[in-house]
Amino acid sequence: MSQKVKNLIRWLVFILVALIINFPVLATLSASLKTAAEISRNPGIFVQSPTLENYASILEVSERLNIFSYLQNSLIASTIASVLPIVLCFPLAYAVARRGYGKSLIFPTVVNLRAMPLIIFAIPLYMMYQSVGLLDTPLGLGLILAVVNLPLALLILVNAINDVPFELDEAARIDGARIFVILLKIVFPICLPALATVFIFSFITAWNEFLFGLMLTTTDAVPMTVGASFFFSSGGGGVQWGVAAAVIIVASVTPVVLGILMYKHISRSMIAGAVKG
Amino acid sequence: MTRSTENRILATPLVLFLLVMLGFPTILDIIYSFSEVSFENLRSPTFNGGQNYISILNDPEFWSASWFSMKFGLATAFAECILGLVLAVYLAPIIRKNTWMIAVLIMPMMIAPAMMGLMYRLLLHEFVGALPHYMFYWLGDSPAFLSRENVFTTVFTIETLQWTPFAFLLFFMAYEAIPGEMREAAAVDGARGLRMFWHIEMPMMLPTIAVAFFVRFIDGFRVFDNIFVLTGAGAGGATTSLSIYIYLSFFRSGEIGNAIAASVILFCVSFLALFFAGRLLRRSGA
Numbered sequence: 001m002s003q004k005v006k007n008l009i010r011w012l013v014f015i016l017v018a019l020i021i022n023f024p025v026l027a028t029l030s031a032s033l034k035t036a037a038e039i040s041r042n043p044g045i046f047v048q049s050p051t052l053e054n055y056a057s058i059l060e061v062s063e064r065l066n067i068f069s070y071l072q073n074s075l076i077a078s079t080i081a082s083v084l085p086i087v088l089c090f091p092l093a094y095a096v097a098r099r100g101y102g103k104s105l106i107f108p109t110v111v112n113l114r115a116m117p118l119i120i121f122a123i124p125l126y127m128m129y130q131s132v133g134l135l136d137t138p139l140g141l142g143l144i145l146a147v148v149n150l151p152l153a154l155l156i157l158v159n160a161i162n163d164v165p166f167e168l169d170e171a172a173r174i175d176g177a178r179i180f181v182i183l184l185k186i187v188f189p190i191c192l193p194a195l196a197t198v199f200i201f202s203f204i205t206a207w208n209e210f211l212f213g214l215m216l217t218t219t220d221a222v223p224m225t226v227g228a229s230f231f232f233s234s235g236g237g238g239v240q241w242g243v244a245a246a247v248i249i250v251a252s253v254t255p256v257v258l259g260i261l262m263y264k265h266i267s268r269s270m271i272a273g274a275v276k277g
Numbered sequence: 278m279t280r281s282t283e284n285r286i287l288a289t290p291l292v293l294f295l296l297v298m299l300g301f302p303t304i305l306d307i308i309y310s311f312s313e314v315s316f317e318n319l320r321s322p323t324f325n326g327g328q329n330y331i332s333i334l335n336d337p338e339f340w341s342a343s344w345f346s347m348k349f350g351l352a353t354a355f356a357e358c359i360l361g362l363v364l365a366v367y368l369a370p371i372i373r374k375n376t377w378m379i380a381v382l383i384m385p386m387m388i389a390p391a392m393m394g395l396m397y398r399l400l401l402h403e404f405v406g407a408l409p410h411y412m413f414y415w416l417g418d419s420p421a422f423l424s425r426e427n428v429f430t431t432v433f434t435i436e437t438l439q440w441t442p443f444a445f446l447l448f449f450m451a452y453e454a455i456p457g458e459m460r461e462a463a464a465v466d467g468a469r470g471l472r473m474f475w476h477i478e479m480p481m482m483l484p485t486i487a488v489a490f491f492v493r494f495i496d497g498f499r500v501f502d503n504i505f506v507l508t509g510a511g512a513g514g515a516t517t518s519l520s521i522y523i524y525l526s527f528f529r530s531g532e533i534g535n536a537i538a539a540s541v542i543l544f545c546v547s548f549l550a551l552f553f554a555g556r557l558l559r560r561s562g563a
Binding site: 007010011013014017018020021022023024025027028030031039040043044045084087088089091092094095099101102106108109110112113114115116117118119120121122123124125126127128143144146147150179204207208209210211214215225226228229232241244245248251252255256258259260263264 | 280283284286290291294303305306364367368370371379380381385386388391392393395397399402404406409438439441442491492498499501505519527537547554555
């Protein structure tokens, strides 16, 4: 077989695999563009008469299921969960990368959190939050999602600081600059690409999280993933499949767009995270 | 300021945060696991010795949930690694020239597992779902995907289709990182095709394969989101993972002490697993 034919088969395999693994997304997108009548008449993937009425219908039920509130809660919680790991891990990452500090205890503890089933902390956190008033608040949700994001943040930042030339901060040090000045004025700007990667990766993870949203919020701070599942519990007249599909699409746009913009960086940091984790 | 003071200051914010967010809950976990506790006396639990542990260990549902998690974690990790490896190596020649293909293939990873589960609620629905529609159309029959007999295969397939891209991505990167000289030297010795893969490339990718398997096993073992939104505890409890078991004992049945005792057991098992996995990885030089 010539190389050309071989590559043609590879292309066919690629297209087939891409269609299979993305089929749920395509089917949901297609359902979100159909009228209720068309969904039951034509469950297939092709839309005969596309319409946006399902997206408009999301707004009509917003008194009962407020999608803006879900989106806002997800936005606040995810922002906290992406900024906080940077603030907390950046100083420690410097100590780890430059001085090998914390390599025996703090560093492995944080990194191994990646492999802990975090539900084991959910119940005591529920009690803790209840007594300090963090239950059902975006802040409370953001704080625990920040914990989820710590391992990868620390790994990426340690790698990034390792790549910063040693002479840069050593020179500043000899000039008498204090450690915090060095961190903020010299190391921080050089690490900006890595910090952006941490931010976006953490944001996607936090936005997509479900379990803590389910356990630690009830009404006011419900995030988008949990809110979307409400559209599937039939209140009276059965599930409105078109509207439910539209809600899933709305909930998934943010992480998918971020992911596509960032996929090169994400693959690189996943390597860092996975290989060293 | 001496260096060691500086180091301590640099570490302080993270350490304090961890103590509050994880240290305190861990202590609560341990205390409550030895206590009689319900939503009524949440603040003043009464000590009851090892009662919770005894009742957990005698609960057949705890064991079936543990068995489910173990089976699910191993099966999905295995399938994802095999499929990911085949895809990465087979498609490498065309992906190398078209890196945008990576973005298409890792798209499922960007979707929340909970949203993926909800998508399948629609996709598998017997009247409005696309999959039964096509199966009836082409094969004349469609299985009950969420019945007790089929549900494990269904959730296994869903998890595998969403996370094979993770294994694929790691393996593709590892495959591309193999130095060209290695391949050339092996080719001079007459190795090509499958033999080249088996004797040269695969051993070089082994550490990555081990890591991918471990990460996928962990995530499969603690699975919650996609199964919970798809079946709840449904299908006669056939899909109750350990995470779902803990959640259900806490909220639905109000057996808080049991839920916490199960958490502590899970904590200890994970800790041991991590400890040994770490030693194993270090010994193999990964």
